[in-house]
Amino acid sequence: MRKGINPNLAKIHRNCTVEEVAGLFGVHKNTVRAWVKNGLNICDDKKPMLILGSVLREFIRNKKTAHKQKCKPWEFYCMRCRRPQSAAGSMADYEPQTSTRGCLMALCSGCETSMNKYFSLAKLEGLNDKLDITIPIALKHINKSDEPLLNSDFNE
Ligand SMILES: [Zn+2]
Numbered sequence: 001m002r003k004g005i006n007p008n009l010a011k012i013h014r015n016c017t018v019e020e021v022a023g024l025f026g027v028h029k030n031t032v033r034a035w036v037k038n039g040l041n042i043c044d045d046k047k048p049m050l051i052l053g054s055v056l057r058e059f060i061r062n063k064k065t066a067h068k069q070k071c072k073p074w075e076f077y078c079m080r081c082r083r084p085q086s087a088a089g090s091m092a093d094y095e096p097q098t099s100t101r102g103c104l105m106a107l108c109s110g111c112e113t114s115m116n117k118y119f120s121l122a123k124l125e126g127l128n129d130k131l132d133i134t135i136p137i138a139l140k141h142i143n144k145s146d147e148p149l150l151n152s153d154f155n156e
Contacts, residue, residue: 016056074130080111087131092134093130104117
């Protein structure tokens with residue numbers, strides 16, 4: 001993502017063609033087409049393709065924040081706050097999806113919206129001093145039989 005793109009250049013109440021958007025932000029038309037492919041909503045299926053200014057502004061703004069603000073391992077991206085947030089009460093739940101990976105869930109410390117992300121079971125240990133993670137008892141049992149090495153790591 002280049003630095004110079006200012007989301008406020010998009011005029012909220014105007015629909016723009018791909019060419020106009022490209023001219024507005026000084027990017028190639030193919031870049032704009034790539035944005036459309038990557039989730040930038042267009043008005044309808046009519047030709048030429050039209051992009052609503054407010055939608056465009058929002059898309060670029062999200063693109064910038066997503067790029068700038070990376071979550072630390074113990075942080076989650078809150079959809080409501082639109083930025084990485086720590087877990088409320090430093091508490092999280094781990095829900096296994098495979099024997100090595102699962103979903104880490106917590107409430108946003110800012111707005112209490114539930115947040116989640118995929119996390120590798122092996123890396124959970126590294127979060128011990130940042131998060132109080134609840135792991136289902138069933139999973140501990142699975143590890144005992146399937147992956148004895150991993151289990152002994154947890155007991156250290
Ligand atoms: Zn939040």
